[in-house]
Ligand SMILES: Nc1nc2c(c(=O)[nH]1)N[C@@H](CNc1ccc(C(=O)N[C@@H](CCC(=O)N[C@@H](CCC(=O)N[C@@H](CCC(=O)O)C(=O)O)C(=O)O)C(=O)O)cc1)CN2
Ligand code: MET
């Protein structure tokens with residue numbers, strides 16, 4: 001291999017790719033709708049890549065990451081690159097196969113979508129089987145490298161590492177028992193070896209292999225596989241320099257393994273993790289260590305003085321030191337300069353992707369030259385950060401309420417008493433039907449909100465339009481015959497941002513878009529101060545909806561854990577305390593809803609699993625504060641108020657006890673894609689409250705028929721008593737269209753009627 005590698009110096013581990021104005025979202029959605037062709041989509045993609053490389057090189061980074069672009073997702077890119085395309089997707093053009101894997105097509109289900117570690121980004125889960133053969137089927141990393149060289153920029157291609165790829169993959173349905181994707185390591189390494197040779201041919205000096213799977217607990221066998229893989233790739237005679245990156249935590253036991261392998265560089269996350277292990281691992285003394293000191297997950301400006309001193313402290317322990325972000329900047333918005341409405345005191349304290357690149361460049365200069373001008377800028381930046389933090393106003397009322405909390409604030413009367421009171425008050429049938437909250441966000445609804453923002457319509461007109469939408473949604477649900485109704489959430493731009501816009505202590509952005517999955521984006525709010533509710537947030541909409549019907553309408557709130565998980569949070573106090581502040585605001589909202597006659601309140605916690613720490617030793621304290629905050633939000637409700645929660649988008653095996661700890665009366669939970677596995681998990685711990693395993697996968701446009709729904713419901717009824725069992729979709733319906741959801745809901749109600757009839761029959765016979 002090349003023995004005169006250029007120093008990495010200053011770099012970032014990755015960059016946003018949706019485009020500062022969500023150009024890629026618009027281009028993808030236009031292509032899917034048939035409004036533009038492949039050429040136009042590719043032209044947009046090329047422009048976005050060129051713009052990113054140019055911006056990063058011009059900003060002064062020594063090493064610019066490449067291959068950070070993706071039409072949909074980097075795990076999907078990796079599966080396609082190595083030919084791991086399940087048979088059901090064969091038969092389309094390359095691009096359409098790719099999108100079919102992401103989104104499904106007629107009668108063909110897509111790959112599973114799941115959370116990327118503890119972030120709100122979702123990746124597609126590769127499906128591997130014993131007979132999967134890996135070949136170097138594509139050349140995206142090579143061709144994008146060439147594209148950048150044409151602009152005069154030598155990039156460092158970023159690849160998902162082979163171990164992380166396999167550890168995040170799942171074995172395809174029907175794969176032999178005992179098979180795990182890791183069994184395919186050797187053939188996969190052959191394909192990586194071929195890719196590395198091609199990259200070397202193209203002139204690539206460094207590649208980055210991301211192995212974040214190793215910041216979680218890993219078995220001895222997995223650690224050994226890591227060592228074996230990098231020994232093998234390292235031993236290749238023709239390859240670029242290898243940088244292995246870990247992020248979202250500490251490499252732990254994987255650090256010495258990598259240090260003893262022939263890789264030339266290791267990138268470590270010094271924001272979520274610590275620098276303590278680096279001097280201890282003596283084998284790092286002849287490696288390049290890339291110090292991730294600029295937070296890639298949050299939007300605060302870096303305390304550059306502290307970061308520079310962390311870097312300086314490592315100088316004697318490593319062969320060569322480079323400076324970087326803690327992880328890819330994919331998780332933060334593009335550019336603070338696009339925000340014109342943020343309060344200036346807050347703005348001063350923020351850095352988005354572009355500003356973080358500038359921070360890294362400055363730190364790099366401090367490390368290499370350390371001129372007095374650079375030192376002065378670093379000192380000034382640190383002072384701004386510290387002064388800004390100190391100047392954040394405190395809300396003494398909220399802090400007083402927190403100080404006065406007692407265990408009984410987080411406790412309701414025992415479930416049996418609640419269930420009895422709710423049975424009397426609600427008189428619901430067995431297998432009660434409901435939905436998760438949102439109905440399709442139509443173009444009209446979004447346009448009304450855009451018109452309000454632009455001043456084209458006034459507040460009263462906007463309210464009228466939303467009320468008309470609520471009337472339509474209530475009438476539709478009555479017509480379909482659902483038992484517990486929702487107002488449909490048309491007034492919400494997003495289930496977290498909507499609350500943040502009304503709570504003191506949060507700021508929201510105009511352009512701060514971050515990719516969540518595929519073309520779907522969010523604008524995470526910035527939680528900067530003490531949180532307080534100044535007035536009811538949902539009351540008018542919910543009471544309006546309830547006034548239209550005799551059936552119960554669910555009050556609909558987003559829980560404290562999810563509000564934190566999907567916001568940028570303050571880093572100057574424990575998350576547990578921030579969560580309790582949010583919980584108090586929600587507790588007041590629950591009380592107002594109850595006082596207005598609302599009989600059922602749902603508090604969504606889809607992100608409960610997401611924040612679970614990667615290492616087992618940290619989990620108990622997380623579960624304690626997370627369930628504690630939820631129970632603080634809900635613990636003031638009367639026994640006869642039925643409290644629902646909703647969970648989705650993850651594997652729940654690891655948080656079953658936490659779900660129990662929420663103590664909700666009814667839990668609606670994603671289950672359709674995992675064949676109701678969660679019911680067995682719940683049963684195993686003796687979970688005895690209401691549960692609604694989602695019978696309809698809303699992530700797919702497919703409409704389930706009555707027979708399959710009845711079968712899922714019967715299977716569920718065998719595991720859960722019918723008076724505790726609910727029938728509902730997997731998640732909210734906002735991303736779907738009416739032509740899909742209307743028949744799906746009608747079929748659900750029809751299936752429930754069938755199963756109820758069978759239950760009656762059984763009750764008579766036995
Ligand atoms: N925060 C969050 N995280 C989550 C979820 C979630 O619901 N929220 N759900 C899970 C899955 N993730 C998701 C993330 C985003 C979306 C989603 O639908 N996002 C929308 C944007 C939602 C939004 O902010 N809408 C705004 C702005 C809409 C918009 O783009 N308006 C147009 C103009 C309006 C028009 O003419 O269409 C514009 O600004 O250009 C609104 O309704 O007001 C999108 O990407 O399209 C769905 C699921 C997990 N994580
Ligand atoms: C991502 S969970 C979504 C819950 C919310 N109530 C909705 O129905 O959209």
Ligand SMILES: [Zn+2]
Nearest residue numbers: 606648731732
């Ligand atoms: Zn959901």
